[in-house]
Amino acid sequence: MLSVSAKPVPITELKGVGTALALKLERLGLETIQDLLLHLPLRYQDRTRVLPIGSLRPGDEGVIVGHIAASDITYGRRKALMCRVQDGTGSITLRFFHFSAAQKNSLAQGKRIRCFGEARPGPASLEMVHPEYKVIADEGSVRVDDALTPVYPLTEGLTQGRIRGLVEQALGWLDKGIVEDLLPDNLRQQWQLPELTESIRYLHQPPVAADQEQMLEGKHPAQQRLAFEELLAHHLSLLKIRQKVQEQGAPLLKATGKLSLPFIASLPFELTQAQRRVAREVARDMTLPVPMLRLVQGDVGSGKTVVAALAAIQALENGAQAAVMAPTEILAEQHYNNFSAWLEPLGVSVAWLAGKVKGKQRARELERIANGEAQLAVGTHALFQEEVRFHNLAVVVVDEQHRFGVHQRLSLREKGCNGEQTPHQLIMTATPIPRTLTMSAYADLDCSIIDELPPGRTPVNTVVIADGRRDEVIARVRSACSEGRQAYWVCTLIEESEALQCQAAEVTAESLRETLPELRIGLVHGRLKAAEKAQIMASFKAAELDLLVATTVIEVGVDVPNASLMIIENPERLGLAQLHQLRGRVGRGSVESFCVLMYHAPLSQQGRERLAVMRESTDGFRIAEKDLELRGPGEVLGTRQTGMMQFRIADLQRDAHLLPRVKRAAADIEQAPALMDALIRRWLGQGEAYARV
Incomplete structure (x- = not known):
């Protein structure tokens, strides 16, 4: 070794x-x-040969040698020293905005000069602005570099x-x-x-x-050698997280069927083959004495929540507790309602913990969780808080994992069975993650995919239309709602300010109320109090509202089967994964559903490409791959992983072909801890801090 x-x-x-x-x-x-x-180096300059001036084209970078035919100071918008250089094949102007008297004198007519710079179009001819130069004393041969010149990040x-x-x-x-x-x-x-x-x-x-x-494409064997090692170091650092999590051991949870069989029998639908397969993988993991670390991916509406319920039930069947955590109160409350409806008839007590649960109610819920009376706790990140004590937590389900940090998820370990064992962890996401990113960003997790939609779900038809045809879109909303259907109208703004987004939604809602007075129109946005938001969502779900105007707060967790039409304004401003999530709010019933992407012209080339993908595909994984291609890994994963994704040399898209090899190499090197640590230290240095758990 x-x-x-x-x-x-x-x-x-x-x-x-x-x-x-x-x-x-x-x-x-x-x-x-x-x-x-x-x-x-970021790139290279070629200073190994002298280029004829006559051969230069705009954007060319290189070394030229010639005589100064004229040298003058011009006084336009800015004072500049202009030198006309010729070499027999053509001429070019050197332009200096900052120069001294000595410099002006050295660049006098008749002098011979060697320059390096980029040729750019000027008012009359090609120019080099502030080139590097040297006045050459004799007519002898000009010394050039014998290797390409590196250009480094500075x-x-x-x-x-x-x-x-x-x-x-x-x-x-x-x-x-x-x-x-x-x-x-x-x-x-x-x-x-x-x-x-x-x-x-x-x-x-x-x-x-x-x-x-x-070399510019990053595909030279020397670059690929370093990219391979860097990807390997990142992969090993994630395996190290996994090792640390699994060192403590986890409770053995046998699947008895005592609660799961009556639960499945009570469902008003049959589980899909994909749901059954993933549920078996999860159940098997929890019978082992090491903590389950499993990522379950499934497109919008594929039935991940039922798989999560079965995981929680397996803990309850063994007399232990489970926790289900979601990133927003809307989604957490929906989980609470679902789990209560499913499990309370089976004699399971469910606790609810979110920011809006305050005072005596909060104290009561905390007590029920601590003494074990509540077998299942559902909530937001409030479940992470120090004051939350579990009686014997054995399983944690984290929904929409990309919204949480690694540390937040791992902090739940301390809340495990008496702090001696780590809870099993089931991570769920409805944002399909490209295989490339799963292999690199989630290497600490086993991965299951629910790749089948329940029968009866109809694909959503997507229409791309310019906002100049707004009247037609409004007429379409009127028509759908008059037939007893419901619709969403989603407002997006490029500004980061939540206040401005909410204001835009308010203006849109007011305008639609004037245009569609016969419809019952609700408004939901991020600045409403949680109770108000929940009340409006409940009214929409109960069909007391025809049209819901909203900001992107409805991206996850809203399930209204009667809603069959969604209008998204300015979709070009959102990522593909977010558009796909929003579109998943319709098509949840058996009636044909539509999503109208109403863009503001003119669209950029990338904007056209992105909307074309949305129109052509409802496959979340294909959309995610395109999102990765267009926006890069940091954007696709969100802030959760950005620290991890700052590669010095590797590029996940360009070097995706290396990942299967990296995975195989990591399996061998994992057996040599000193070597593993040395590779992580070389490439991550202090950046490894995110992996310290």
Whole structure:
């Protein structure tokens, strides 16, 4: 086995790095020479050859050599020094806005000059603005670089020249074994991965013959070697979370059927094959002495709540408690109503804990949870609070996991059976997560997918229409509601301000009341008190309202089978996953349902692509893949995972093909704790803090 003894060398060991420069480098996360060697270029400049001026096109970057044909100061909107440079094939203008008298004198007519810069269109001809330049004294050959020039990510007070000089020094340390190749030889040979030091050197000083296009796309073998190792380190850090969670052990919960069989028999529908399969996977996990850590994904309306109920019931059958947690009071209250209706007839006592539960009622619920009288507790993140004590918590169900942080979820461990055993954890999401992200962001969880909708559910027809046809859309709402159906009208605003969003919803509701006086119109938004919001939602569910105007607060957890039409204003401002969630509020009954995406023209190319995907597909996983492609992993996962998703070199979309190999490699390296820790330390450093549980 490899030794993992290469010690971090402080960056101050490099010549010229004092306290001030070390602080600037620290802003880039560079504290050791090893960090600096893994601080890779964003791109490269080709200074290895001289380009004829006549060959330059707008956007070209390169070295040119020529004579100054004219040098003048112009006084337009800004004073500028303009130098006309010719080389026999063409001419170009050099423009300097900041210059000294000495500079002006050195750039006199007749001087020979070598420049590096980007050619841009100017008023009369191509220009280079503030190029790097050197006045050449003789007519001899011009010295050019013998390797591509790296361009690094910078921070304020650092120049490219300074960081290139430091990297050059750092490369001298490579031969001293400062960066150890942590990947075992057999693994490198299996995947034909180049050596680490060879890859690092190549990427900082690529030879002239390097395939620049391949390097710009991040697909060069040297880049792929480092991306593989970085993805592996992230994967291992998540496996470490899993190991730590499972160290404490969990209660063994046998499925007796005492409550589950009467529960299934009481349901007014048959479970789908997919629900049965996932329920079996969950039940099997809970019979083991290690905590279940399972993610259940299922598209909107696939029946995840029934699977969650069966998991909770398995705890209750063993005389233990279960907890169900949701991110919003609307969703939590809906779960409370469902679980109460299902389980109280079976003699199960259900507690309810959310922000709006206050005073004596709260004290009573806390007491019932603590003494075990309440066998099931349903609530929001209020269940995380320190004052909440469970009698013997054995199973935790977390709905819409991406809304909670890893730490919040893991803090429930302390609330397990007497603090000695970790509760089993079932994580549910109706936001389909692309396979790529599941393999990387949720590597600490086993994954089950409910990939079948219950019979009788009708796919939602999606229509994309410009807001110039608003009158037609309003007529469609009138028609649907006159037939006894109900509709949603969702208002979105690009502004982050919740106050402005609510104001827009209020204005829309008022306008629709004037246009559709015959309809009963309700309004729900984030600034309403929880009790008001719940009352309006209950009225809508009871068909006392025809049309509900809302902000995106109705994204999750609203189930009104009679609602068959949804209008979403400005859908181009929302992510695809959020649009898919909203659309899932209709089509919950047996009648044909429609979702109208009413956009504001003109649409960007990306906007057109996104709405086209919504129109063409109701497959949440396909939509999620497209969302990942268009918006990137940080956006798709939300803030929950962003700290984790800040890769230095790897790119989840570009490098998705590496993930199956990473998973297999991680299974081997997991058996070598010292090596596992060294890889995590190299790539995550202090960023590993999120994994400390």
